[in-house]
Amino acid sequence: MNACIKHNTTAPTDHEIERTMSQLVPQVHDLLHRITNTEPDTSKEQGYRMMSPLGFPDGVGEGWVAAELFRYRDAVRLDIRIDHNRVFADPAGGPTERRCFLNDYIASVTLAVGADTIPAEFVRTVVAGITAARDAVRRHNKQSAAPWAEIRVAAASLQGEPVA
Numbered sequence: 001m002n003a004c005i006k007h008n009t010t011a012p013t014d015h016e017i018e019r020t021m022s023q024l025v026p027q028v029h030d031l032l033h034r035i036t037n038t039e040p041d042t043s044k045e046q047g048y049r050m051m052s053p054l055g056f057p058d059g060v061g062e063g064w065v066a067a068e069l070f071r072y073r074d075a076v077r078l079d080i081r082i083d084h085n086r087v088f089a090d091p092a093g094g095p096t097e098r099r100c101f102l103n104d105y106i107a108s109v110t111l112a113v114g115a116d117t118i119p120a121e122f123v124r125t126v127v128a129g130i131t132a133a134r135d136a137v138r139r140h141n142k143q144s145a146a147p148w149a150e151i152r153v154a155a156a157s158l159q160g161e162p163v164a
Contacts, residue, residue, distance in 0.1 A: 103137065
C-alpha cells in the first residue's frame with residue numbers, strides 16, 4: 001500500500017471529465033474574446049484548443065492567444081499562452097535567432113472534475129499577464145529612454161505553426 005494514494009476513492013470517468021470540459025469551454029471562449037476582442041477558433045481532438053489573434057502595439061510580427069483544455073490525470077487542466085513570431089532585431093533591423101522573451105506568457109490551472117467555473121483569480125491573472133506581455137517591449141522602451149537600451153524587434157518568418 002502506498003501512503004500517497006487514497007484507495008477508497010474512485011477515479012472519475014471519461015464522461016465526467018468530458019462533461020466538465022464541455023461546461024468550461026464557453027468560459028474559456030469568453031476569456032479569449034475578452035483579451036483579444038476577436039472570436040477564437042476552436043478545435044476538438046483529445047481536448048479543446050482555442051486560438052485567437054493578438055496584435056502588438058508596434059504592429060511588428062504576429063501573435064496568438066492559445067488555450068488548451070484537456071484531461072490531466074484525473075482532473076481537467078487549462079493552459080493559456082501567447083504564441084508569437086517576434087524575435088530581437090539586429091542593428092540593421094533584420095530578425096535574429098533570439099526569441100523576444102518579453103512577449104512570452106503562459107499560465108495553467110488544474111480544476112477538479114465537476115468544476116463549473118474558472119477561478120476568478122486565474123482569470124484576473126491571465127488578463128493582466130497577457131496585457132503586460134503584449135505591451136512589454138513598448139513599456140521597456142518607454143521606461144528606458146536611453147537610445148542604447150532600446151529594444152527592437154522583428155518578425156521571424158513563419159514555418160506553418162506559430163512559435164511556441
